[in-house]
Amino acid sequence: MAIVTSSTSQISPANERVYHQSSLVGDWKGNWAGNNQAVGFKVVNIRGARAQIEYTHNGYTERGIGEVNGATISYGNVTVGTKDGKNLVLLFSSGVGKQSATLQKQAAPGSDSILMGSWGGYSADIGKSASFRVLAINGKEATVSVTTDGITRQGTGYVYRNVIMFGQSQISTDDGQSGKIIYQVGSKSFTVPVTKYPPADSSSSVDKTA
Known part of the structure; x- marks a missing residue:
């Protein structure tokens, strides 16, 4: 929820x-x-x-x-x-x-978290892609934009260590470079491996997985 x-x-x-x-x-x-x-x-x-x-x-x-x-x-x-x-x-x-x-x-407090940035990936096993953008982190709250199954949702997620939970989805990482997105549709749960994109040089960058 x-x-x-x-x-x-x-x-x-x-x-x-x-x-x-x-x-x-x-x-x-x-x-x-x-x-x-x-x-x-x-x-x-x-x-x-x-x-x-x-x-x-x-x-x-x-x-x-x-x-x-x-x-x-x-x-x-x-x-x-x-x-x-x-x-x-x-x-x-x-x-x-x-x-x-x-x-x-102004820079948001806690923006140096390893979760900050844009993440995306594709799972050949289940044929699904997902992306997770962490725009800002303030304490236990994170401003995020999540795209799964072609639908983008935006809002505030909950931060716990190196995990952000938002709605029926979550992202986790151990090293700040690779991680996984887990999201739920009905009673089914899907896992997509993701990597962090390098910082964009301009605002015209395109999220390939969105």
């Missing part, structure tokens, strides 16, 4: 493929252009057309629900978007003027 927390996102595979909405999720910090004052924007989760956000400016933090529109999120007078998943453009527009800021994504 999937562990659903406040950080669990529910993004359709179609929106992820076209807009890469999962790249918006995270903690972003930067400065306003012009006055150089600090500004922060945190996307806690994305669920369909709604995003749970935290907007920090002028020394205080607003928490609320933003509207997801393709590759951007709007909250009040603020709109944010990212092209590379590393830098976020924040635009503020009101009747009295406009401001812009560039924010950088």
Whole structure:
């Protein structure tokens, strides 16, 4: 059973493929252009057309629900978007003027785990492939994207040592280079050996097993 927390996102595979909405999720910090004052924007989760956000400016933090529109999120007078998943453009527009800021994504705590990264493989014995992307690890929670039998699921998994459990699937590794994905369909359990892909040089990399 999937562990659903406040950080669990529910993004359709179609929106992820076209807009890469999962790249918006995270903690972003930067400065306003012009006055150089600090500004922060945190996307806690994305669920369909709604995003749970935290907007920090002028020394205080607003928490609320933003509207997801393709590759951007709007909250009040603020709109944010990212092209590379590393830098976020924040635009503020009101009747009295406009401001812009560039924010950088902050590294998630525990991102040095050997489970971090993209994993994939194929089992000739059962004729099945599987992939498991570990996007971030924060304590006992991991932000993951899992593809089995052609279906991609995203959300928050549970970390136990060198194992991440998410829904009816789990990934484990002993050395951080090779491991196995075990997933269940009905009463049947399938095991697929996987290896970790090298870090992508650009955002245009393609997951061959997805």
